[in-house]
Amino acid sequence: MSTKHQVASFSILVVLALAATLATIAVESASSQNSTNQQQSSNTGSNGTNTVSGNSSNTAAGTKVSIVEEASEMGDQAYDPNPVKIKSGDSVTWTNDDSQIHTLTSGAGSDDPNLGKDFDSSMLSQNQTFSHQFTTAGEFPYFCQLHPTMVGKVVVS
Numbered sequence: 001m002s003t004k005h006q007v008a009s010f011s012i013l014v015v016l017a018l019a020a021t022l023a024t025i026a027v028e029s030a031s032s033q034n035s036t037n038q039q040q041s042s043n044t045g046s047n048g049t050n051t052v053s054g055n056s057s058n059t060a061a062g063t064k065v066s067i068v069e070e071a072s073e074m075g076d077q078a079y080d081p082n083p084v085k086i087k088s089g090d091s092v093t094w095t096n097d098d099s100q101i102h103t104l105t106s107g108a109g110s111d112d113p114n115l116g117k118d119f120d121s122s123m124l125s126q127n128q129t130f131s132h133q134f135t136t137a138g139e140f141p142y143f144c145q146l147h148p149t150m151v152g153k154v155v156v157s
């Protein structure tokens with residue numbers, strides 16, 4: 001390899017390193033913007049209060065449930081822990097820890113005529129959370145509308 005070539009390769013390396021540094025800075029500023037611009041939406045459903053948030057470090061009170069990695073393959077282990085047992089008035093906060101989009105929708109499955117009546121997160125992207133406060137006792141099965149084999153249950157006493 002000639003000196004000219006070595007100089008040329010070195011220059012390319014410098015340019016690549018600069019590009020990588022700039023990309024890192026761009027990502028960092030984007031994520032810090034993200035953490036200061038949290039969007040929250042709430043609505044009151046027939047059974048308590050729902051909150052969707054894009055903030056994974058959301059400090060919502062109550063029982064935490066993870067939508068696990070590879071959840072679409074995990075059946076009744078997709079939501080962890082499952083089932084969850086709580087008292088009336090308690091909240092449950094689900095976090096999508098998977099890279100795929102999921103929902104958690106009340107009901108026994110896609111054919112349930114009452115599907116989504118108690119709670120429905122709609123589409124949760126990675127790291128998004130959904131909270132629901134349970135104000136009536138009972139058993140609340142739920143599932144993922146995109147992958148109906150993903151099932152879970154909340155038992156409220």
Ligand SMILES: [Cu+2]
Binds near residue numbers: 071101144145146
């Ligand atoms: Cu799913």
